Amino acid sequence: MSTEATFEDLVDALERPGCAVCRLAARRADRMLGSYIYEHVNDVELRARIRAARGFCETHAGHLLAKLDALAVAITYRDILNTLVEELDGRLREGALQGGMLARLRPRRRGGPLAAAARCPVCEAEAQAAGRALDVLALHAESAAVEAALRGAAPLCLPHARIALSRGRPSAALREHQRRGWSALRDRLLEFIRKSDHNHRWDKLTDAERAAIVGGVRAVTGARARPGDDVRAETRKLRRGGTNAVRANRRRRGSRPPGG
Numbered sequence: 001m002s003t004e005a006t007f008e009d010l011v012d013a014l015e016r017p018g019c020a021v022c023r024l025a026a027r028r029a030d031r032m033l034g035s036y037i038y039e040h041v042n043d044v045e046l047r048a049r050i051r052a053a054r055g056f057c058e059t060h061a062g063h064l065l066a067k068l069d070a071l072a073v074a075i076t077y078r079d080i081l082n083t084l085v086e087e088l089d090g091r092l093r094e095g096a097l098q099g100g101m102l103a104r105l106r107p108r109r110r111g112g113p114l115a116a117a118a119r120c121p122v123c124e125a126e127a128q129a130a131g132r133a134l135d136v137l138a139l140h141a142e143s144a145a146v147e148a149a150l151r152g153a154a155p156l157c158l159p160h161a162r163i164a165l166s167r168g169r170p171s172a173a174l175r176e177h178q179r180r181g182w183s184a185l186r187d188r189l190l191e192f193i194r195k196s197d198h199n200h201r202w203d204k205l206t207d208a209e210r211a212a213i214v215g216g217v218r219a220v221t222g223a224r225a226r227p228g229d230d231v232r233a234e235t236r237k238l239r240r241g242g243t244n245a246v247r248a249n250r251r252r253r254g255s256r257p258p259g260g
């Protein structure tokens, strides 16, 4: 499965709602979970990583549950709970986990009893995808296509804006983009507050003012759930035969429909 955001992915994400970096990171995380369920539940190496991490973090465990594959959840968490019980019993002997990769992932005692020896693997994939998207943004920040996409785009969320603006020579276009996006959200929230006043209760809220309630929060926190429109966007791209699609399809050899 291809994992790297391309320039085309970035421009496409900038043209859609919400922080473009969150969108690409959440897409990667969601595809990893989907692929884990459909192809890799029995992948020994990935299972070992998940076991070392004590399963997924709360957010990604929630996303796993939302995929409604009870058998995948059962296999994964039986394994983790079994490991925990074995550790409590003191039965996790040296050599119980064998092989190079598995040996490296053997739970370390440094964090105390039952401590995780690795980070949630979906969080890792998400962070890598965000880093890659920010690299592409930094590389092309002055390009005409990115500047044009930025003009209509939502601002980056605060965590991603901080990284983008702290890299090397931050682009003036990006700084101005953030200022404009956050100011617009701030002003819509002020309008919402004004219209919530008893004396203005007949003033109709615009769609943009309504959307600013969630948008204002997400602009600060970022969003880790894959947006509802994102699977459709990716499917369209796969049909168009984008670079990622070509690589992914070559690996899949048409065994499954795209976007899963």
Ligand SMILES: [Zn+2]
Residues within 6 Å of the ligand: 019, 020, 021, 022, 023, 156, 157, 158, 159, 160, 222, 223
């Ligand atoms: Zn973000």
Ligand SMILES: [Zn+2]
Residues within 6 Å of the ligand: 056, 057, 058, 059, 060, 061, 120, 121, 122, 123, 124
């Ligand atoms: Zn996670």
